[in-house]
Amino acid sequence: MQTDTDVLTTPDLSWRENALCAQAGPEFFFPAPGSSTRQAKQLCGACEGRLACLEYALTHDERFGVWGGLSEKERGRLKRRSR
Ligand code: SF4
Secondary structure (H helix, E strand, C coil): CCCHHHHHHCCCCHHHHHCHHHHCCHHHHCCCCCCCCHHHHHHHHCCCCHHHHHHHHHHCCCCCCCECCECHHHHHHHHHHCC
């Protein structure tokens, strides 16, 4: 039986099961500074878990790489706008 506490402490990570990035190399999503993120963002655009992935990254303050189609700078801007 799942309790309210379980729901709060156990995030739903099922979106990872169909993550398109699992088929690509980490260099796609964690490019060297100054490198293009265009290909990673294109893949995210076709990923069915994009919104859940982005929400996870924002909630867990993921600082590096492309998550949910946004770079770290873009996620930072989104967080600042939502305050
Ligand atoms: S949205 Fe992008 S980073 Fe997130 S799981 Fe999908 S492919 Fe991976």
